[in-house]
Amino acid sequence: MKVIRFREDQAIKLAAVTEQDETFILAEPDFMALVHHADKAGITPLEAVSRQIGNTKPLQRDWRELELVVPIEAPEVWAAGVTYERSKEARNYEATGGRMDASTFYDKVYDAERPELFLKSTAARTVGPGGEVCLRSDSHWQVPEPELGLVLDRKGRIVGYTIGNDMSCRDIEGENPLYLPQAKIWRQSCSIGPAIVLAEAVPDPYALQMTCRIFRDGQQVVEETASTGTLKRRLDELVSFLSRDNVVFDGTVLLTGTCIVPPNQFSLQAGDRIEIEITGIGRLVNTAASA
Template sequence: DLMERDDAVAVVREADAGHGWRLDELLEAPVGRRDVPHLLAPVDLQVIKAAGVTFAGSLLERVIEERTGGDPAQAARVRERVTKAVGGTLDGIRPGSPEADRARELLVAEGLWSQYLEVGIGPDPEVFTKAPVLSAVGVGADIGVLGASVWNNPEPEVVLVVDSRGRVRGATLGNDVNLRDIEGRSALLLGRAKDNNASCAIGPFIRLLDEDFDLDTVRGLDIGLRIDGTDGYVLHGNSTMRGISRDVLDLVAATHGPHHQYPDGFVLFTGTLFAPTEDRQAPGTGFTHEYGDVVRISSPRLGALVNTVVPSEQAAPWTFGVRALTRNLARRGVL
């Protein structure tokens, strides 16, 4: 209910809450340990939505996935061809604009049109349901990659927190884990590629919009990424909201409005510029996760979201759904 209140910021600032745990102890708990007090994802009944292909840089990687049919061994060859053919054609193009229409005509003539280009520069963005209500994991939890996937990567994103009236009330960080081989086989496998056990991480906290942190602040956020493998492998990456192709309010409007309501509000992953291409396991195959990778997504205004990669099949099963929440609240006398 906090996100529905017009005075949410004042309520938080003036709240006289008890202190059950020390924050530093919660944040210092070993990554992956769920048998000690830990932070949950900072959302509950909000629907978890995501916008895809919102950055021109990562858009080309989606086209490459499609052209390879999800085969990482072909990635380097296809990347060279697609980059040469498309290259700077998409730079600075506003989706749905006359310039975008002309780019579309050019790419169709070259035989390079793609369903990803359609949602990347066409009038309508890709918006999908990332995960079920209450299924997201928080900071310090294991994050799941489907065991069948051999080509995958993290997706560090800004996540908008939106109330039932479609107003952006805050922002946080998220990892929209991407299984490139599975989605590359067919976009119709998006659910298989995106919605798996523990495959959605959100946190560490929600930063409410106020006089010092507004939508323009969100539009300028920089996001850092660091991956540490168990073998000493380290990868640094980054994304910036300044490179997004569609304004965040346009993404919200595509999600919520007369065409679709969310009585409990929703959160919206806004996409990422990050699309790693560095070889890790074999020449020409690009990056993919290995189990045990520690993924740290951070932004100075939003904190850090840290998770450890495990097979989705071995992550802690999701058991706390809406029925469990209702029983929990009733048992505590809250209802």
């Protein structure tokens, strides 16, 4: 079961999408209101949705053709780094000027008990399906980073899964690790969507296939596929470190790291179309634009 938000007649509506791709309008104003309603009733969000749509009629439109917006206005988006071996290899390549055999502090992070976590975005910096992600004007090596996103409540409970694009400047991060905030955070440097899959509807989040495709002038220039099964850390482990002595707001999204990195010679250009697809969640599509 997926939950989406879409715009219709200048209003934002919440809807559920079944496995049969039928779309039902929900009464709640947003995703976290749905979660709280279920908690109050002592049932799961999945059961709450099932009860609500049981006696209603679906929309006569494909949900993918609606004017989708961010599935949740996350007050904060956090991200984990170097959680996949592929990410570690890419960070080492950046930090050593292209030496494939060199090791760096990224190896230590990959093997350490404590994961790398950083604040990635806020609601004002985050775009949804169909929106433009911006390219920094002072970077010449920028890529999307496809990631599985965890939707959390204030208790740090995983209540849903979404897709995230953690836009990154490989040259800025590679120049100096202290430049990480500038390599990661700027206007419209993050996108999430197109939907949230309820946590209880995902039997195994470590068995999801992730694909990234990039198109330039109508031609596909990048296609990479990987699995969340190669994630080194457990999801609850990442959440536990984020929650330590920290405030986790309702609707916080935690991106869990990337297992897909475009070829080292590739950099995004304005006009590129980025498609990120994860099993069961959908396809997040954004266009790159100059900041």
